[in-house]
Amino acid sequence: MRKKQYRLHQSDLSSLLENLRRRGYQPYGPQRRDHAIEWLPLDGIHQLPAGWTTTTAPATYRMQERSDQALFGYWTGPDSLKKLLHPPEACLLKAEYNGGVRFVRQAPAEVKRAFIGVRACDLAAVAALDRVLLSDRWVDDIYQANRNGALLIAVNCTSSAPTCFCASMGSGPRARSGYDIALTERVGDGSSEFLAEPGSEAGASILEELTALAAPAGWEKEAEESCQSAAAAQTRAVDASSAPAVIDRTFDHPRWDQTARRCLACGNCTSVCPTCFCVNIEERNALDLRSAERLRVWDSCFTQAFTYIHGGSIRTTPKSRYRQWLSHKLARWQEQFGMPGCTGCGRCIAWCPAGIDITEEMAALEASSGSTYPTGVSTHGN
Amino acid sequence: MSSEPTRPRIAVFKFASCDGCQLSLLDLEDDLLAIAGAVEIAYFPEASRRMLKGPYDIALVEGSITTHHDANLIQKVRRSARTLISIGACATSGGIQALRNFADSGEYVRMVYAKPDFISTLRMSTPIGEHVPVDFELRGCPIQKNHLVELITATLAGRKPAIPTSSVCLECKRRSNVCLMVAAGTPCLGPVTQAGCGALCPAYGRGCYGCFGPMESANAPSLAERFTILGAQPPEIERAFRTYNAWAWQFRKVSEEVRTS
Numbered sequence: 196m197r198k199k200q201y202r203l204h205q206s207d208l209s210s211l212l213e214n215l216r217r218r219g220y221q222p223y224g225p226q227r228r229d230h231a232i233e234w235l236p237l238d239g240i241h242q243l244p245a246g247w248t249t250t251t252a253p254a255t256y257r258m259q260e261r262s263d264q265a266l267f268g269y270w271t272g273p274d275s276l277k278k279l280l281h282p283p284e285a286c287l288l289k290a291e292y293n294g295g296v297r298f299v300r301q302a303p304a305e306v307k308r309a310f311i312g313v314r315a316c317d318l319a320a321v322a323a324l325d326r327v328l329l330s331d332r333w334v335d336d337i338y339q340a341n342r343n344g345a346l347l348i349a350v351n352c353t354s355s356a357p358t359c360f361c362a363s364m365g366s367g368p369r370a371r372s373g374y375d376i377a378l379t380e381r382v383g384d385g386s387s388e389f390l391a392e393p394g395s396e397a398g399a400s401i402l403e404e405l406t407a408l409a410a411p412a413g414w415e416k417e418a419e420e421s422c423q424s425a426a427a428a429q430t431r432a433v434d435a436s437s438a439p440a441v442i443d444r445t446f447d448h449p450r451w452d453q454t455a456r457r458c459l460a461c462g463n464c465t466s467v468c469p470t471c472f473c474v475n476i477e478e479r480n481a482l483d484l485r486s487a488e489r490l491r492v493w494d495s496c497f498t499q500a501f502t503y504i505h506g507g508s509i510r511t512t513p514k515s516r517y518r519q520w521l522s523h524k525l526a527r528w529q530e531q532f533g534m535p536g537c538t539g540c541g542r543c544i545a546w547c548p549a550g551i552d553i554t555e556e557m558a559a560l561e562a563s564s565g566s567t568y569p570t571g572v573s574t575h576g577n
Numbered sequence: 578m579s580s581e582p583t584r585p586r587i588a589v590f591k592f593a594s595c596d597g598c599q600l601s602l603l604d605l606e607d608d609l610l611a612i613a614g615a616v617e618i619a620y621f622p623e624a625s626r627r628m629l630k631g632p633y634d635i636a637l638v639e640g641s642i643t644t645h646h647d648a649n650l651i652q653k654v655r656r657s658a659r660t661l662i663s664i665g666a667c668a669t670s671g672g673i674q675a676l677r678n679f680a681d682s683g684e685y686v687r688m689v690y691a692k693p694d695f696i697s698t699l700r701m702s703t704p705i706g707e708h709v710p711v712d713f714e715l716r717g718c719p720i721q722k723n724h725l726v727e728l729i730t731a732t733l734a735g736r737k738p739a740i741p742t743s744s745v746c747l748e749c750k751r752r753s754n755v756c757l758m759v760a761a762g763t764p765c766l767g768p769v770t771q772a773g774c775g776a777l778c779p780a781y782g783r784g785c786y787g788c789f790g791p792m793e794s795a796n797a798p799s800l801a802e803r804f805t806i807l808g809a810q811p812p813e814i815e816r817a818f819r820t821y822n823a824w825a826w827q828f829r830k831v832s833e834e835v836r837t838s
């Protein structure tokens with residue numbers, strides 16, 4: 196049986212916020228801050244970026260006014276749910292010395308947050324983080340506490356940004372799974388309506404409480420069609436299925452050197468990437484050696500310290516680090532986790548200050564990967 | 578006689594500098610008391626008239642070398658110290674006064690001083706590391722207080738100080754700043770500058786000025802190219818790289834090349 200689909204008016208979103216609060220969730224939503232749209236605690240619907248859109252290109256992101264009052268007429272910004280589910284900094288352990296050593300490790304408490312406006316690519320990113328941080332072999336309890344408390348309200352993309360390539364990665368533009376509720380905005384004259392589909396029991400019960408109105412016949416078909424035309428309009432693409440083979444064949448490709456001349460090894464790409472999970476562990480101690488703490492902070496494979504082992508770093512050059520990033524996202528991740536580490540969200544393209552474009556890099560490797568440079572494991576690859 | 582173990586002896590020396598870095602030491606407040614308890618501050622003319630002779634366990638050296646007298650003195654300081662730590666942009670790269678290295682310093686002297694004959698100075702302002710081996714360079718203009726505490730704490734605890742050498746951008750993203758270069762087209766030295774300040778300027782809407790000097794793998798030519806795309810002219814790009822760490826080779830080289838390219 197098909198799930199019931201609902202019709203929500205813009206004003207119902209205020210009731211949605213109330214409903215979420217009653218259930219103990221702190222609502223979060225997209226808001227304008229500085230020069231971008233970011234995830235922030237949402238007090239009211241008036242804080243949503245009505246009438247704003249964003250335009251992106253390599254190394255470029257700009258806010259622009261729309262000709263209508265769409266609430267969700269923008270695309271992914273610099274932050275993602277990673278910031279809230281896998282925070283940039285966390286304390287893992289405290290130790291005190293008072294004659295004997297005492298370790299204090301507080302189990303993280305579940306944080307109930309409802310995210311309104313999650314894009315399909317970012318649902319895929321959460322699924323990727325789930326795969327890595329909640330695997331049966333090892334569970335990250337900080338992520339788990341945040342994740343268990345997260346309610347995900349998706350908004351389908353009925354058009355795409357120039358940097359999007361989710362269609363080729365199979366993660367969007369329409370949310371297919373992993374949400375509690377999925378909305379499709381229908382922008383009207385001055386206000387919007389929404390097709391609302393439940394994706395979980397919690398989502399279904401919220402929608403039942405909100406409205407009795409079923410979506411008109413035809414809305415579902417129209418939603419599907421606009422998402423498909425958004426997909427068709429995407430100009431960037433990566434072929435994830437052939438990527439591992441291409442990357443393996445091109446270890447010594449001159450393209451890596453060319454890109455390394457542009458790459459700043461700044462780590463912006465890994466920071467904005469919604470699936471990059473790497474962290475560093477830092478120890479701090481008080482001067483009198485009576486207390487210490489162990490912190491976890493976001494790290495990046497672009498730093499020299501990332502591969503430091505006794506005696507030095509393994510990846511000494513930006514070339515080897517860029518190669519690591521691209522290989523991990525599109526090849527090694529597939530081998531280890533059975534899914535690509537890239538969702539096609541395009542953030543790393545827009546937020547790279549040097550304008551390096553992962554899709555262009557893959558295309559360049561692919562185009563000449565049958566040619567005549569030496570292949571195999573390199574001893575001078577660094 | 579006290580039965581306490583001997584505390585490590587610290588000395589603080591100053592060469593050509595503004596004093597800002599030493600003052601961060603005095604600025605430590607509560608931490609300073611803890612430091613004073615953990616170490617013996619044997620020589621710190623800025624803070625105390627008690628000036629004990631070396632040898633010292635740790636010498637903190639502020640300032641750049643700009644005179645013959647200082648060039649000789651730093652050799653003595655090195656010989657007197659087990660561990661020598663240079664602190665601040667002057668000591669680690671030559672400081673803002675290294676701008677003279679790009680010009681005729683004799684001309685400056687003639688312009689500024691009524692009796693230039695009394696001025697005896699080296700043509701260049703150079704970092705401590707160009708004169709003697711340095712055990713650790715603590716960057717910043719000025720240095721960060723918490724770095725100094727971390728450095729002293731780690732040295733005393735016998736562990737590696739947790740002071741990153743990666744980019745300011747990583748700190749910028751951790752604190753959720755929106756990138757100025759990407760979202761506003763503002764030139765920013767963050768991608769080539771060593772972390773440490775917590776991305777202070779970008780948090781207030783200003784591009785990074787490069788106070789902490791070049792990061793571990795600074796690719797200044799690529800950033801200069803981006804500045805050009807953003808509309809900056811060669812003189813502006815030259816000025817961007819020629820501030821507190823102008824003489825650090827990565828910044829120096831790009832500032833020299835930008836006009837000819």
Ligand code: SF4
Pocket residue numbers: 457458459460461462463464465497517546547548549550551
């Ligand atoms: S690819 Fe771009 S964002 Fe990533 S490290 Fe290189 S310059 Fe920085």
Ligand code: SF4
Pocket residue numbers: 464467468469470524536537538539540541542543544553
């Ligand atoms: S690699 Fe780039 S496009 Fe892919 S998920 Fe990460 S930020 Fe998005």
Ligand code: SF4
Pocket residue numbers: 465470471472473494495496497519520521523524
């Ligand atoms: S690309 Fe780099 S930072 Fe991202 S998950 Fe892989 S190793 Fe970690």
Ligand code: SF4
Pocket residue numbers: 463548745746747749750754755756757758759765766767768776779784785
């Ligand atoms: S504002 Fe500057 S420091 Fe921050 S991410 Fe952008 S380039 Fe890096």
